[in-house]
């Protein structure tokens with residue numbers, strides 16, 4: 641792999657990324673302690689940017705969202721309102737690493753609204769909250785005989801593109817699972833200077849084998865960017881069987897590391913030189929024809945959601 645000699649315009653220095661394919665159960669406290677062990681293990685292995693999976697502190701499913709939900713607003717919430725917020729903040733500080741805290745079910749601060757969100761919290765190496773992302777595209781699909789899922793029966797969507805600045809490295813984008821199917825988010829994030837798109841996700845045994853890897857590679861290829869997709873481990877005695885296969889894709893759209901189904905940490909060093917050489921070799925950014933089609937990276941794009949913590 642190429643190593644940076646001069647700083648890349650989008651990634652100032654190499655960053656070691658780790659996706660933790662975590663096995664979670666029904667005990668939230670146990671899930672949080674287990675996540676902490678694994679985050680510290682990843683940091684001990686040199687990771688500076690660590691990612692947990694979607695719904696890592698609970699089982700995944702519409703029946704579980706309300707009972708596991710925590711209130712994150714006003715931010716910072718108290719420990720009673722959100723033990724997960726505080727656990728994630730401490731993990732990031734202990735690990736001295738950036739932490740994309742997978743996602744957790746979030747309860748709207750107004751209990752009478754009965755609104756819930758699927759929310760990712762992103763912390764810096766000092767434990768401070770940097771950003772949060774509420775899943776924008778809810779997972780509503782119906783493939784007869786295979787899988788029917790309607791997150792929108794219980795969840796409300798977020799309303800923004802989430803970009804996070806990591807001062808020593810550069811900018812990343814965070815979105816959740818089904819969000820990866822929408823290339824617009826990825827393209828907008830790339831045009832705003834991100835070096836990586838990070839997706840905590842929990843695909844299933846129908847769409848996982850069909851689309852998981854392909855989507856990671858597609859988003860990387862279209863945008864000439866690093867992509868990380870972090871799944872829960874597959875736990876067969878749970879009600880939702882996650883696909884697993886957490887992976888990291890490089891800007892040339894090669895899958896550089898991929899887990900199997902069991903619990904595992906996959907890591908890769910992201911390097912600015914790889915981004916730059918890909919973009920120099922296939923110079924898409926200077927070859928676009930906005931005289932033929934519109935630029936979706938411009939125009940009315942929402943980067944702030946007034947209802948979101950931070």
Ligand SMILES: O=C(O)CCC(=O)C(=O)O
Pocket residue numbers: 694778779816817818819821841842843844847848851
């Ligand atoms: O898009 C898919 O096939 C799966 C998405 C999903 O599992 C999710 O959004 O949680």
